[in-house]
Amino acid sequence: MNKTQHYVQGKWTSATGEGKPSFDSVTGEFIAETSVEGLDIPAILHYGRTKGGEQLRKMTFQERGNRIKSLALYLTKRKEQFYEISYRTGATRVDSWIDIEGGFGNLFANASLRKLFPNQPYHVEGDPIDLSKGGRFMAHHILVPKKGVAIHINAFNFPIWGMLEKCAVNWMAGMPAVVLPAPVTAYLTEAVVREIIASNILPEGALQLICGTAKNIFDTVESQDVITFTGSAATGRLLKSHPRIIQESVPFTMEADSLNASILGEDAVPGTPEFDLFINQARSEITVKAGQKCTAIRRMIVPENLMDDVQMALGKSLDKVSIGDPRLKEVRMGALVSKDQVNVLKGRVQELSKSAKIVYGDLEKITLIGADDKGAFVSPILLREDNPFANLAVHETEAFGPVSTIMPYKNLDEAIELAQMGKGSLVSSIVTNSDGIAKDYVINAASHHGRILVLNRENAKQSTGHGSPLPLLVHGGP
Incomplete structure (x- = not known):
């Protein structure tokens, strides 16, 4: 052998x-x-x-x-x-x-x-x-x-x-x-x-x-x-x-496990470049490496009045992601590393879905290109947790795969508190065109994150994105 x-x-x-x-x-x-x-x-x-x-x-x-x-x-x-x-x-x-x-x-x-x-x-x-x-x-x-x-x-x-x-x-x-x-x-x-x-x-x-x-x-x-x-x-x-x-x-x-958070600024409403950047980044972090990154976005913290907009826009964006044999040029998301990891992931999603609702994807159904169920494939999964201050699983349980959860905040103080409820992460990001919002978030959230990315229309083309560790920086949690 x-x-x-x-x-x-x-x-x-x-x-x-x-x-x-x-x-x-x-x-x-x-x-x-x-x-x-x-x-x-x-x-x-x-x-x-x-x-x-x-x-x-x-x-x-x-x-x-x-x-x-x-x-x-x-x-x-x-x-x-x-x-x-x-x-x-x-x-x-x-x-x-x-x-x-x-x-x-x-x-x-x-x-x-x-x-x-x-x-x-x-x-x-x-x-x-x-x-x-x-x-x-x-x-x-x-x-x-x-x-x-x-x-x-x-x-x-x-x-x-x-x-x-x-x-x-x-x-x-x-x-x-x-x-x-x-x-x-x-x-x-x-x-x-x-x-x-x-x-x-x-x-x-x-x-x-x-x-x-x-x-x-x-x-x-x-x-x-x-x-x-x-x-x-x-x-x-x-x-x-x-x-x-x-x-x-x-x-x-x-x-170790890191429930990284990305925050959508209150100014980043549909129609702004920042809203589109947030959706594109979220899709990328869910699907690149089939979500198997220590830095992937696990929690998306968005203004409560934009929850439906984010859910719909991200769902449409995920619809465009083709899944299957990674050797094929048309495939955008491959497989998890093993069948064992698929079973672990399903168990974690089931834990999260006791309070959160699965609003995109299906653990049992998937359309594949050039592959079949012999592979370790799963669908991207988007959950919605409408009460993130009371239901703590979303801040404590990581589904290590193409899985993320959206949750609402009323004001920036709540967004910061929710980000901190992950008890420390490798990276967080905030997508906003407001210097004031960005400054307040970074100063008050920095104690809980190893790295914070501020993303807006000005730096987007040069930005390496939420999940890219940079060898010239210290890579680690707080």
Whole structure:
């Protein structure tokens, strides 16, 4: 049986034992299985700290940055092979562009940071601090690499970008990485890592790949290691409480469920460019990657007198979205990553629909182009929650797919309060042509969101949109 392979301790290897199968999300065809049985996890981490870490730490910022840039150029030349594999995850060409070339873009962006640093393995940060009156006793802050390994536990939705956005940062900082992609799409991550290793651009040991869930990965972490996790909040909290992490005080960064909100300004009535921008952005965030983005809009907060207008306009816009085989040019939305994820999504929508009403789409009916029910397809779903202050499910339950909910507000203070009821998100946006409305929202909502996009007729053509993380900015929640 075909198995995804691991790249550890300088070689490609297959684990023993029965693994977790992955399937083509469009055709249902078996692709491979992932297993970590038999891997020597402590030895893998030690290899990274020593073989990879020792070489990276000796390199200057300029050398690291130039290597990363060379890698970005190398991978970009080979991008088409990754698009072909990415179709099997259910992603369209546009969806895959975010993952593939967005991932390579992260390498370019982080490589460019070398211009801010000296041609040294360390960095003297800021101006000297005078600790005496005569300038004879002074202090400096310096930055040096940690002598550990960066462990990245990634989500299924961005198997390339999710890896490279993290690795680019730690390579630039002089730290090696051990990457654990989600098993269901690990075959795509493996394909990219094969090219990275074949390039010989990075020092040996700078990157190791474990395709699967290594439950003992934290048992031997050390105080100089760092951990990043992308996935569900429940899983993240469980991992973060691992006794070894607590004992060694290992930094743990978590990017988890995020009920991102987009607000339609009171001035953005039908007929204005802002109303149209709001509808177009909402459709895009629902359908791109079939809604499987951590930054997707889950809550649309609109003036109560515009609820019907938004519902009707968005429904008409979603009617134009063709669903099916993502390889076909006429298809605008592909599949979810797996049948299992479809079942999870349906369960979450059913939870939401106990109080909210489904006003667009059907969980059981869908028209497909070039595909059938063997694939993990679902219809876009739009819900309407008319009492969002009393019914809290919409602020607490995320349906990770092409699902969003509209809800009303009476004034901007209510809109801000509703946005904050999500208890913190990666991103929020407000669509308005009023500088006053935009300013009031940003200042009062900023505490609860990692990033706020202000969208209007002036910046729309240049804007990257609500859901696009930008490598030059800090990406995370509040």
